[in-house]
Amino acid sequence: MDLEEIVVHLFSPPRNTSTNLTTTTGSNFKSQISNHFMFIHYNNCISTQQTFEKTDLEILHETVDNKLKAIEPSYEGIPPGILRRMGKAVRMGVGCALPALQEASQANGIIIGTANGGMEDCIRFLNQIIDYEEGMLTPGNFVQSTPNAIAAQLGLMTRNKQYNITHVHRGLAFENALLDAMMKLRELPDAIYLLAAVDEISDYNYNIDYLDGWYKKEPVKSKDLYSASTTGSLAGEGAATFIVNNREANAVACIKGIQTLHTTNENTVKQACSEFLSKHLKPGEKPDICITGENGDSRMLKYYSAVESVFDEATTIARFKHMSGEFPTASAIALWLACNLHSLPAHCIKKQGTVKHAENIIIYNHYKGSQHAFIWVQRLEKIKPGLH
Amino acid sequence: MSGILVTGVGIISAIGNSVNENRASLINKVSGISALSLFNTRYAGLRPCGEIKIETEQLKHLLNAFEKGVTRSSLLGLHAFMEAVADAGLSTRQLQHPGTALIGASTVGGMCLTDELYHDANRDDEGSAYLSSYDCASVNLYLQEKFGIGGIVNTINTACSSSANAIMYGARLLQQGYADIAIVGGTDSLAKFTINGFNALHILSPEHCAPFDRDRKGLNLGEAAAFLVLERGENIKGKKVYAQLTGYGNSNDAFHPSSLSDEGDGPYLAMLQALSVAGMEPSAISFINAHGTATENNDIVESEAMIRLFSRVPSFASTKGNTGHTLGAAAAIEAVYSILNLTHQEIYPALNFKNAIEGKGLVPVQEYQKTAVKNVMSNSFGFGGNCSSLIFSTA
Missing domain, CATH: 3.40.47.10 (Thiolase/Chalcone synthase)
Known part of the structure; x- marks a missing residue:
């Protein structure tokens, strides 16, 4: 292959130069998106706190070696032979979603967000490759390591032959899964979907992100996370599952909007937040709570401060990463919290607002300062919030 | 389904570095399957692969892409992305518009750097230049950052069907008005990880693969990237159109x-x-x-x-x-x-x-x-x- 040819080819002008650039960009882009409300029914969470069975968020489970590890159930729904072969991400993801699929056995699809899937299996296989110099390897870890193994296992165990997809876009893997579910429900209005997210801390991804400066170097307790003035956060993991459809009756919450963006500029984030609010709130309406992904990393605070500055004294600012730790799909834990807000404990409150309901909730999260998302959730159960 | 049109295409594979080269190879029955010569694995002579015969360093020079931590998967993606975007005549302003989405797929991502990943994951030393480049999303995040893509960006991994789902997701974003332009596709490069994985499953052929043949002996792995530019019919206005996704x-x-x-x-x-x-x-x-x-x-x-x-x-x-x-x-x-x-x-x-x-x-x-x-x-x-x-x- 002649390299010069490649260069000429790559940098040559487009063949058709008559394109009218102004017409393709369009000026009414946003107006084309009509609001679509997606209702959350069943929801389930395995996290680093007691979030399944007897949910108790008042007792804060602390870090060990700067890691918040998931408190896992006994996974009674998974046959022991299968359970033993599952890595942690697959186990948490499947274990969190199976009870939901029992509630909605006829789900029209399984939509998963996971940045890394079975990272532990992945690196175990990798270690085999290097340590045995590509010798005789067993494929088990390889098969389990592919991120789609979670959705695949769920499809297999529930014999669900319908839509099955895995979004892996790092810090926006869950948000893209959520948007996928919203689009699916516009395409098939009577459908019902399983929407879930999961990521694990393995020693391996902890090491990689530690070397890259994303975790704290000094020991930090969860309760002191936000007062630390150093870089890095605490490592976390978890899974959250939602059954979603278009039916308001008996729904726990409603997703009214989602906006994602890629930027490292906090002013762009602030502007996006203002636009998101003005698009979704009626004039005079104010969000009751903004749950942010503040994570104790001094470099990341500017984004959260920018977003918080958009809200006035009416809105309560709450945080959750001291409970969940930082991981790419942690926003799914925030959504679960929003659905179960009656148990939001005092240690989550950063700033108590004057509004006393907990109905309109904005979740703002970003991952590593470049992938940002706003989710507007409306709680439908009119329970007084436990804001002490 | 109304009017999702393909207005640009770009591809690099073992049978060519552009759409035209790929077409010529397909017409002339050219196989890009060969013994590995650039990629270091003990299976180099034993399991033929569809290897793109351009070294990673050479790709960096070709594409003028010297960012820290850029991987072969990202470079192949960049190559195909630039061809597709130029083909569709998209301007920088269009790429940065909030209506322009980038939906890509990858199963290997930066894991093509198997040895570097091994050392970083086991914390053998100070950390390589590739700490943020191993995951599947790294390719699209690289393209997003390089071009300032303004709309929805996503990465999908459903193993060997990944990029079909990326194309589908992009089309649905267009249909529902979440995007005006969707650049969709996928990229993967050869990796010890996949070669050993598929080999452990005994599905890598020692010979050139023979699809649908009675005596087929398995697959040959390959590396490639391709992107399509999708737009809604009503936005096209006289633009060249290749086909519709129906x-x-x-x-x-x-x-x-x-x-x-x-x-x-x-x-x-x-x-x-x-x-x-x-x-x-x-x-x-x-x-x-x-x-x-x-x-x-x-x-x-x-x-x-x-x-x-x-x-x-x-x-x-x-x-x-x-x-x-x-x-x-x-x-x-x-x-x-x-x-x-x-x-x-x-x-x-x-x-x-x-x-x-x-x-x-x-x-x-x-x-x-x-x-x-x-x-x-x-x-x-x-x-x-x-x-x-x-x-x-x-x-």
């Missing part, structure tokens, strides 16, 4: 983590759903770009599913004999080939076929043909039972 289907076989069921429910349902979205009868399909990996399992199951769905199986072939199986890029490069079928009204032959699979009797197209092609179906089936099918039609 149908898509996604189904799970729900049978086994790494093989398909004998009945091929997943493949069957994916094809059926694609036809249903397109509003077409099976008889409307002119040609099928089959998944056809040449593994024992895939080809017999795909044959069964085609026989189940079509009362008369249309002309079909697999391009895996040219490119190898390029995993997360496979559906994207084969989407480009399907589009070439339509724009040039021609069919490219399958390589290395001798005898039909017993009991199935299906014979792929073996010679280049100029023929009327109206609707092309392109299949991609992956581990975890993730099956997808796309239909492209003349514009």
